[in-house]
Amino acid sequence: xxxxxxxxxxxxxxxxxxxxxxxxxxxxxxxxxxxxxxxxxxxxxxxxxxxxxxxxxxxxxxxxxxxxxxxxxxxxxxxxxxxxxxxxxxxxxxxxxxxxxxxxxxxxxxxxxxxxxxxxxxxxxxxxxxxxxxxxxxxxxxxxxxxxxxxxxxxxxxxxxxxxxxxxxxxxxxxxxxxxxxxxxxxxxxxxxxxxxxxxxxxxxxxxxxxxxxxxxxxxxxxxxxxxxxxxxxxxxxxxxxxxxxxxxxxxxxxxxxxxxxxxxxxxxxxxxxxxxxxxxxxxxxxxxxxxxxxxxxxxxxxxxxxxxxxxxxxxxxxxxxxxxxxxxxxxxxxxxxxxxxxxxxxxxxxxxxxxxxxxxxxxxxxxxxxxxxxxxxxxxxxxxxxxxxxxxxxxxxxxxxxxxxxxxxxxxxxxxxxxxxxxxxxxxxxxxxxxxxxxxxxxxxxxxxxxxxxxxxxxxxxxxxxxxxxxxxxxxxxxxxxxxxxxxxxxxxxxxxxxxxxxxxxxxxxxxxxxxxxxxxxxxxxxxxxxxxxxxxxxxxxxxxxxxxxxxxxxxxxxxxxxxxxxxxxxxxxxxxxxxxxxxxxxxxxxxxxxxxxxxxxxxxxxxxxxx
Ligand SMILES: [Zn+2]
Numbered sequence: 258x259x260x261x262x263x264x265x266x267x268x269x270x271x272x273x274x275x276x277x278x279x280x281x282x283x284x285x286x287x288x289x290x291x292x293x294x295x296x297x298x299x300x301x302x303x304x305x306x307x308x309x310x311x312x313x314x315x316x317x318x319x320x321x322x323x324x325x326x327x328x329x330x331x332x333x334x335x336x337x338x339x340x341x342x343x344x345x346x347x348x349x350x351x352x353x354x355x356x357x358x359x360x361x362x363x364x365x366x367x368x369x370x371x372x373x374x375x376x377x378x379x380x381x382x383x384x385x386x387x388x389x390x391x392x393x394x395x396x397x398x399x400x401x402x403x404x405x406x407x408x409x410x411x412x413x414x415x416x417x418x419x420x421x422x423x424x425x426x427x428x429x430x431x432x433x434x435x436x437x438x439x440x441x442x443x444x445x446x447x448x449x450x451x452x453x454x455x456x457x458x459x460x461x462x463x464x465x466x467x468x469x470x471x472x473x474x475x476x477x478x479x480x481x482x483x484x485x486x487x488x489x490x491x492x493x494x495x496x497x498x499x500x501x502x503x504x505x506x507x508x509x510x511x512x513x514x515x516x517x518x519x520x521x522x523x524x525x526x527x528x529x530x531x532x533x534x535x536x537x538x539x540x541x542x543x544x545x546x547x548x549x550x551x552x553x554x555x556x557x558x559x560x561x562x563x564x565x566x567x568x569x570x571x572x573x574x575x576x577x578x579x580x581x582x583x584x585x586x587x588x589x590x591x592x593x594x595x596x597x598x599x600x601x602x603x604x605x606x607x608x609x610x611x612x613x614x615x616x617x618x619x620x621x622x623x624x625x626x627x628x629x630x631x632x633x634x635x636x637x638x639x640x641x642x643x644x645x646x647x648x649x650x651x652x653x654x655x656x657x658x659x660x661x662x663x664x665x666x667x668x669x670x671x672x673x674x675x676x677x678x679x680x681x682x683x684x685x686x687x688x689x690x691x692x693x694x695x696x697x698x699x700x701x702x703x704x705x706x707x708x709x710x711x712x713x714x715x716x717x718x719x720x721x722x723x724x725x726x727x728x729x730x731x732x733x734x735x736x737x738x739x740x741x742x743x744x745x746x747x748x749x750x751x752x753x754x755x756x757x758x759x760x761x762x763x764x765x766x767x768x769x770x771x772x773x774x775x776x777x778x779x780x781x782x783x784x785x786x787x788x789x790x791x792x793x794x795x796x797x798x799x800x801x802x803x804x805x806x807x808x809x810x811x812x813x814x815x816x817x818x819x820x821x822x823x824x825x826x827x828x829x830x831x832x833x834x835x836x837x838x839x840x841x842x843x844x845x846x847x848x849x850x851x852x853x854x855x856x857x858x859x860x861x862x863x864x865x866x867x868x869x870x
Pocket of ligand 1: 679680683715720723
């Protein structure tokens with residue numbers, strides 16, 4: 258018998274919110290060090306005892322290791338360093354040409370709210386694949402082909418507004434066409450740690466003030482190979498955007514010498530500022546995420562190593578047991594195969610994370626529900642996470658899928674259990690998936706067609722039945738004792754749903770809106786724990802992106818290890834809202850991908866007729 262497991266990883270953590278990013282953060286003047294000072298700092302550091310960490314600047318974390326770059330070619334002056342940065346950034350632009358990551362942009366318009374400051378007031382969602390070989394090119398993954406998708410507003414709608422997806426994608430580059438000394442003035446500011454990565458900070462300004470579209474702002478450069486790892490500012494010069502369109506762009510280290518654009522926060526205007534209205538646009542905040550850089554390569558590699566490992570295992574003696582399949586077993590394993598085909602397909606497209614840590618967390622909660630309900634489900638229930646920010650859940654056979662966005666905003670384990678109980682309801686009731694996907698040709702289609710081919714929503718009858726079943730499962734579970742938080746979550750979602758229609762529009766499955774009724778139904782039959790609901794410190798839902806860290810190279814997900822930040826005033830809780838995110842940057846040591854990756858020739862894009870990547 259399996260026992261109950263308590264998930265320490267899934268506590269109601271809240272990430273400490275940084276100050277909203279502004280275009281220019283003027284540096285404290287004394288920090289504007291002359292070249293000699295920096296050179297001295299760098300030199301003294303090479304000889305310093307690494308155990309004492311960097312001597313010159315206070316750092317949040319001690320340096321994990323002495324700078325590897327302390328080689329014979331260590332640049333001696335600011336000017337040398339700037340040259341290196343420029344060369345590295347130009348190489349970055351070239352290197353990125355070989356990739357076609359997925360790009361997701363989510364935008365929330367804001368309005369002023371007396372109590373809460375700014376709250377969402379309408380939203381937009383875009384999901385597409387970039388083709389960086391030709392600069393900034395984006396192919397949408399979803400088309401307004403069905404009724405279901407009308408809510409998204411469609412592709413044409415994007416162009417008719419100020420939100421052009423390519424505009425957000427552009428923010429992965431400081432300046433793809435002219436980041437050099439003839440166009441930019443680059444001035445050293447200070448040193449600073451971003452997470453555990455020691456950085457040099459520089460202010461960047463166009464040489465000519467009237468040079469339109471040039472970057473104005475600040476860059477953070479890691480001090481081993483001089484990659485720009487973060488830049489914060491705006492593209493200046495254009496009359497409308499010069500003061501307002503700010504962004505904060507982050508890169509993630511996914512291997513030696515490989516820093517990939519992964520997250521961009523941007524904002525324009527302020528709902529409370531009359532100037533914004535006068536300029537003729539609504540204030541907004543937006544987040545752009547990139548992932549799936551290594552799609553297609555990783556899957557095959559993993560497959561091969563699996564085969565290699567299996568071939569090393571002793572071959573089982575077939576005569577020892579009766580191994581033929583009964584018709585029931587065949588039917589079951591056909592269903593499992595269909596599930597596997599669907600999941601493989603979604604994973605290869607970068608829409609589903611590879612099996613990993615977060616799945617295990619979800620599976621533990623499902624196991625808790627099963628144990629307390631005396632369920633023994635065969636084949637066992639598996640959980641997977643979709644990469645998108647939209648809030649949705651669905652089940653395909655015995656596989657339950659929750660979106661990253663949904664897991665991200667759930668305040669605690671009890672709320673997670675409420676969602677999983679509903680999906681488990683579908684599984685227990687044997688709601689069938691379309692087993693046509695057991696035929697491999699049925700999962701071969703152009704990736705733009707994914708959302709048309711795969712749709713796992715349920716009939717109203719099935720929904721009703723699963724709702725009932727989910728309630729039962731939850732009642733018998735340990736989560737029945739903690740209804741407060743999941744109730745708060747569902748209430749918050751309900752009250753915000755009109756303002757964030759695109760965030761709650763599913764691509765593949767049930768609206769969480771459908772599932773939420775379950776939990777509130779369960780809990781409304783019993784008196785609500787007065788302590789929980791009157792507790793003004795309870796968090797109803799986290800801001801977007803509050804819980805899961807994404808590896809943009811291999812799509813692996815990990816739960817963030819941030820400490821709960823204690824009580825937050827209501828104005829700082831921002832359920833379902835876009836906030837700036839401060840990344841705790843780390844170096845991925847030991848995995849030298851630079852040979853295969855940086856030196857790799859871009860795979861021929863279209864010569865084999867296979868457009869599925
Ligand atoms: Zn459902």
